[in-house]
Amino acid sequence: xxxxxxxxxxxxxxxxxxxxxxxxxxxxxxxxxxxxxxxxxxxxxxxxxxxxxxxxxxxxxxxxxxxxxxxxxxxxxxxxxxxxxxxxxxxxxxxxxxxxxxxxxxxxxxxxxxxxxxxxxxxxxxxxxxxxxxxxxxxxxxxxxxxxxxxxxxxxxxxxxxxxxxxxxxxxxxxxxxxxxxxxxxxxxxxxxxxxxxxxxxxxxxxxxxxxxxxxxxxxxxxxxxxxxxxxx
Amino acid sequence: xxxxxxxxxxxxxxxxxxxxxxxxxxxxxxxxxxxxxxxxxxxxxxxxxxxxxxxxxxxxxxxxxxxxxxxxxxxxxxxxxxxxxxxxxxxxxxxxxxxxxxxxxxxxxxxxxxxxxxxxxxxxxxxxxxxxxxxxxxxxxxxxxxxxxxxxxxxxxxxxxxxxxxxxxxxxxxxxxxxxxxxxxxxxxxxxxxxxxxxxxxxxxxxxxxxxxxxxxxxxxxxxxxxxxxxxx
DNA sequence: CGTAACTTTGACGAATCGTCACTAAAGAGC
DNA sequence: GCTCTTTAGTGACGATTCGTCAAAGTTACG
Numbered sequence: 001x002x003x004x005x006x007x008x009x010x011x012x013x014x015x016x017x018x019x020x021x022x023x024x025x026x027x028x029x030x031x032x033x034x035x036x037x038x039x040x041x042x043x044x045x046x047x048x049x050x051x052x053x054x055x056x057x058x059x060x061x062x063x064x065x066x067x068x069x070x071x072x073x074x075x076x077x078x079x080x081x082x083x084x085x086x087x088x089x090x091x092x093x094x095x096x097x098x099x100x101x102x103x104x105x106x107x108x109x110x111x112x113x114x115x116x117x118x119x120x121x122x123x124x125x126x127x128x129x130x131x132x133x134x135x136x137x138x139x140x141x142x143x144x145x146x147x148x149x150x151x152x153x154x155x156x157x158x159x160x161x162x163x164x165x166x167x168x169x170x171x172x173x174x175x176x177x178x179x180x181x182x183x184x185x186x187x188x189x190x191x192x193x194x195x196x197x198x199x200x201x202x203x204x205x206x207x208x209x210x211x212x213x214x215x216x217x218x219x220x221x222x223x224x225x226x227x228x229x230x231x232x233x
Numbered sequence: 234x235x236x237x238x239x240x241x242x243x244x245x246x247x248x249x250x251x252x253x254x255x256x257x258x259x260x261x262x263x264x265x266x267x268x269x270x271x272x273x274x275x276x277x278x279x280x281x282x283x284x285x286x287x288x289x290x291x292x293x294x295x296x297x298x299x300x301x302x303x304x305x306x307x308x309x310x311x312x313x314x315x316x317x318x319x320x321x322x323x324x325x326x327x328x329x330x331x332x333x334x335x336x337x338x339x340x341x342x343x344x345x346x347x348x349x350x351x352x353x354x355x356x357x358x359x360x361x362x363x364x365x366x367x368x369x370x371x372x373x374x375x376x377x378x379x380x381x382x383x384x385x386x387x388x389x390x391x392x393x394x395x396x397x398x399x400x401x402x403x404x405x406x407x408x409x410x411x412x413x414x415x416x417x418x419x420x421x422x423x424x425x426x427x428x429x430x431x432x433x434x435x436x437x438x439x440x441x442x443x444x445x446x447x448x449x450x451x452x453x454x455x456x457x458x459x460x461x462x463x464x465x466x
Numbered sequence: 467c468g469t470a471a472c473t474t475t476g477a478c479g480a481a482t483c484g485t486c487a488c489t490a491a492a493g494a495g496c
Numbered sequence: 497g498c499t500c501t502t503t504a505g506t507g508a509c510g511a512t513t514c515g516t517c518a519a520a521g522t523t524a525c526g
Contacts, residue, residue: 004266008269012515013334013337014332014333014334014337015274015333015334015335015337015338016484018481018483019482019483019484020481020483023507028505028506029505029506029507030414030483030484030485030506031484031485031486031504031505031506031507032487032504032505032506034484034485035504035505038484039326039484040482040483041248043309053353092333093330095328095331095332096332096334098328098399099244099247099325099328099329099397100325101246101247101248101329102248103399104246104247104248105248130353150392150397151415152278152393152418153423154392154396155389155390155392155396155415155419156395156419156423158387158390158392158395158396159387159388159389159390159391159392159393159395160384160385160388160392160440162391162392162395163333163384163387163388163391166331167335182381182384182388185377185381185385186385186389188390188426189423189426189427190422190423190424190426191421192239192426193421193423193424193425193426194422194423194426194428198289217483250513251513252513252514252515253512253513254474261474261475262474262475262476263475263476263477263516264473264474264475264476264516264517265473265475267514267516268473268474269516269518272514272515274515317512341523343515383504447499455491458517
């Protein structure tokens with residue numbers, strides 16, 4: 001059901017998604033569809049939630065990475081970007097689910113589910129932060145809580161990807177590499193700003209990034225079909 | 234016309250905005266309304282653009298501020314947040330205008346107008362960056378362009394505000410001060426990460442923030458009605 | 467005035483939404 | 497095997513919203 005909805009969105013855009021079209025593609029009737037989703041907006045949020053589930057899988061893969069905490073955090077940021085590039089429409093759904101025009105009209109159950117997923121995602125980042133604090137690679141002033149650190153990184157990645165995704169539809173050629181560069185660069189700026197050791201200048205970023213590209217996301221990157229091009233920082 | 238649309242949104246939410254309702258509130262007929270806006274989405278983007286115009290005014294006010302370049306940049310970030318808190322619905326419109334469901338369906342003329350406004354806003358930040366470079370308060374590695382610096386700051390502010398605005402509707406009490414804290418704190422993290430002098434630890438942030446609150450935004454802050462509470466960093 | 471160019475109107479058809487009285491199937495009790 | 501209950505599924509239908517367009521109104525100007 002969700003798959004059919006995604007198909008329609010891929011083919012004709014979100015604006016063209018109607019319940020009637022969905023019903024036509026699915027071996028159920030309108031009534032049944034409405035038993036699962038209270039309306040179009042509810043469907044969109046459900047779609048977004050299932051997307052976040054796949055993002056979560058990418059995130060969790062980072063926890064198995066054998067490396068410094070800072071580089072793990074960087075890998076999480078990279079994973080976020082990878083997700084946005086692999087499934088630009090899914091990423092857009094994540095933004096879509098946040099605007100009132102949609103969230104106002106969706107069922108509270110699904111809204112709660114969405115909130116929970118958000119927190120689970122943050123939880124993965126939090127895990128890495130805890131590790132960094134224990135290892136002494138990150139030291140926080142009293143006034144800054146670990147939760148705030150996770151939020152800082154998240155806000156930067158979200159902002160960067162969201163702003164760059166706007167016009168990704170057409171000019172993908174231009175912005176394809178750009179997004180990767182900017183997300184890595186912005187993440188490093190934030191991590192440097194937080195004083196997370198070792199700072200960007202001390203590591204060979206190309207090497208680090210290439211390592212987790214190969215070790216964690218080789219399959220996804222191949223799917224994207226841009227593995228040949230190198231990353232310039 | 235735009236005012237009437239905003240009224241409806243304030244009273245009943247974006248989802249409840251219909252062309253029929255707008256027509257009922259306005260001394261024109263449907264046809265005339267459709268002469269100005271190609272459809273609902275076009276109206277939303279127009280609304281967003283007019284909001285960005287008022288944001289631009291806040292930004293430009295910062296250029297008159299007598300202080301270090303870093304503190305000016307901080308004031309721009311603050312202005313962005315102030316705007317989001319003064320007119321949460323308008324800020325939401327800025328996000329709304331970015332999602333494909335809306336931008337897909339709006340006229341290209343208005344889309345171009347939107348793009349241009351975006352760039353004008355970035356231009357203000359760019360002005361401050363140029364000043365910082367000239368004063369030697371900011372030094373960039375070869376690989377980082379001034380435009381990218383503007384984008385970094387913008388992405389961070391946008392991400393922070395967007396993520397915190399999600400649920401501002403209900404629990405404004407909790408998140409009211411929080412947003413101010415987080416935006417200032419996140420901006421400082423980015424500016425530190427960029428190596429923009431003098432770094433956060435070297436200035437009395439409370440003093441700086443209070444200064445531009447009084448000198449630039451006294452009126453707006455009064456309107457918000459929270460001028461009594463102090464900012465804890 | 468008269469005519470042409472432009473603006474405004476609102477009734478209308480098309481598209482979309484979401485409901486609800488009804489049917490079908492599955493399982494429980496006897 | 498029969499009936500009753502429960503649950504899942506149906507799709508025609510009324511209501512809402514959208515966007516159009518031919519006709520009516522307005523202005524500009526010789």
